[in-house]
Amino acid sequence: MSLEENKKLVADFFNAMKVADLETLDKITTDDFAFKPMIGEGGLKKEAFMKMIGGVLGAFSDHTNRIDDIVAEGDKVSVRMTVTGVHTGQWGKFAPTGKSFKIAECFFLRIENGRIAEYMGIKDALGQYQQLGILPPNDEIG
Numbered sequence: 001m002s003l004e005e006n007k008k009l010v011a012d013f014f015n016a017m018k019v020a021d022l023e024t025l026d027k028i029t030t031d032d033f034a035f036k037p038m039i040g041e042g043g044l045k046k047e048a049f050m051k052m053i054g055g056v057l058g059a060f061s062d063h064t065n066r067i068d069d070i071v072a073e074g075d076k077v078s079v080r081m082t083v084t085g086v087h088t089g090q091w092g093k094f095a096p097t098g099k100s101f102k103i104a105e106c107f108f109l110r111i112e113n114g115r116i117a118e119y120m121g122i123k124d125a126l127g128q129y130q131q132l133g134i135l136p137p138n139d140e141i142g
Contacts, residue, residue, distance in 0.1 A: 003072040006111050010077040011067060013109070013116055018065055020057050022050050030117045038122045049119075059096075060085030065105075079107045083123070087132050094134055101131040 001009070009028060016024040029046060036043040044052060057063055063085040071078045083105050087097045105123040109116050129135040 001111065001114050005114075006072045006075070006077050007070050009111065009114070009116065010070065010072075010079060010109050013119075014065055014067060014079070014081070017053055018063070020053055022053070025050060025053070028115055030112055030115045033116060034118055036118060036120045038120055055091075059087065059089040059091035061088040062086045062100075075111045077109045077111065079109070081105050081107070094132075097132045097134070099132045101128045103128045103131075 013025065013028055015021075016028070026046075031046070033046040033049065034043055035049045035052075064083065066082045067079055068082055069078075069080040081104070082102065084100065084102045086100045087094075089096055103124040105121060107119065107121040109120075110118040126135065130137050
């Protein structure tokens with residue numbers, strides 16, 4: 001695949017995630033697809049990742065992801081995006097706060113035979129938790 005085709009595939013991946021289009025996500029990811037943490041061990045295989053997508057969209061209404069930058073080289077695609085939402089449903093152990101958030105996220109994806117094989121990401125989790133009122137703002141932390 002060309003670099004432009006790889007970038008389109010990744011854009012399609014994020015568009016499908018935005019609306020929990022699990023059928024499309026299944027088609028454009030490899031059977032052994034893995035969502036990996038940037039640091040440490042663990043991660044999610046395909047089935048657990050699909051379940052996580054539903055959980056996130058169930059917890060956050062008006063959830064959007066906007067690709068701000070997308071760069072491809074070889075079999076890798078990097079994305080910087082802005083993600084927003086309103087916390088209206090249970091999210092893990094956190095009850096709905098009704099508060100909105102806007103954060104930056106960066107992702108690195110590896111393409112294999114025209115499908116996404118690996119997905120790694122990092123997000124401004126501290127900023128998200130603070131905006132949702134789960135953690136205090138920086139000036140209150142000390």
